[in-house]
Amino acid sequence: MIWTEHIQVPLYLCTHSDLLSLWGVARMFQDAADNHTSAEHIGYADLQKENKAWVLSRIHYEVYAVPAAYEQVVVQTWSRGTDGLFAVRDTTLSDAHGHVFVAATSYWVIIDMERRRVCRMHDKVLHYDHTPRQATPVTALPKLPLPEVEQTALVRTFVAPYSSIDHTRHVNNAEYIRWALDAYASSAPEGGEVDRLTAAHSLVEGRGAWSFDIHYLQETRYAEQVELRECRGDDAYDLVMQTPRGLSAVCRIARL
Numbered sequence: 001m002i003w004t005e006h007i008q009v010p011l012y013l014c015t016h017s018d019l020l021s022l023w024g025v026a027r028m029f030q031d032a033a034d035n036h037t038s039a040e041h042i043g044y045a046d047l048q049k050e051n052k053a054w055v056l057s058r059i060h061y062e063v064y065a066v067p068a069a070y071e072q073v074v075v076q077t078w079s080r081g082t083d084g085l086f087a088v089r090d091t092t093l094s095d096a097h098g099h100v101f102v103a104a105t106s107y108w109v110i111i112d113m114e115r116r117r118v119c120r121m122h123d124k125v126l127h128y129d130h131t132p133r134q135a136t137p138v139t140a141l142p143k144l145p146l147p148e149v150e151q152t153a154l155v156r157t158f159v160a161p162y163s164s165i166d167h168t169r170h171v172n173n174a175e176y177i178r179w180a181l182d183a184y185a186s187s188a189p190e191g192g193e194v195d196r197l198t199a200a201h202s203l204v205e206g207r208g209a210w211s212f213d214i215h216y217l218q219e220t221r222y223a224e225q226v227e228l229r230e231c232r233g234d235d236a237y238d239l240v241m242q243t244p245r246g247l248s249a250v251c252r253i254a255r256l
Contacts, residue, residue, distance in 0.1 A: 001129040002078045003036035011069045020066040022181060022212065025102050026174035029091045030056070032077045033108070042122060044167070051113045052122075055219075056173045057086060058141040059106040061212040062256060066101050067093075073101070078131040083140065085109055085118055087125050090135035103135040113168070116219070144215050144250045147238050152229035155183045155239075160224050170219035171248075177214065180239050180251045183228050209256040220248045 013024025037043040037054065047053055067073050077091040086107040093102040110119045166172040220226060224243045231238040236254040240247065 018069045023174045023177040079128045105138045147231040155228040214251045
């Protein structure tokens, strides 16, 4: 089953250029996944009865362009099957004519909210109406390689704010993307504020095609100190996020 939603791009999810932000895309994709699983009776409210919840583990975005505020767009999402403990989900954001702005392949897990551990895949997921169609060329999401610590530079440290926490009692997945883009902009080559903004938003302003990968390794909790370390190369920008309990996320931005 392919779940389809027709949406007008909300202004509050857009950048300073009135274009949909990448973290806004993440929010829209998350809502579509929740609406789809809820229709299949395995959404947030259903799992909450068992003290369980869906958590995004890994996601690969391919960004070609993004729509403007108030533009009518189509979000489609579907289950592509399972890979061990992961539920594989693909999602696309397109215009009214079917031209794809952003495509994603993602891995989701179900966690026990009390024990904060991954559960075995729910029986209903195993009997989903899976769709073999691929939104991206990616067939699997192996672990992202970690840059060596000596190859990284400290971007900044901060405390995870209350506003970043969602109903799973940890930082929402879209917030990490916001942090990554902020770090990407802050370390862009010097040339003034406009150049840094252009560097940060070139992902979503039609300046070539980009991939954006982020793997969530461990939850980040309210008021925990977060350390961002970066490694900027010719072909990719790597960002490591960690807390006093260890690595929380790894991100890679690269041209397709």
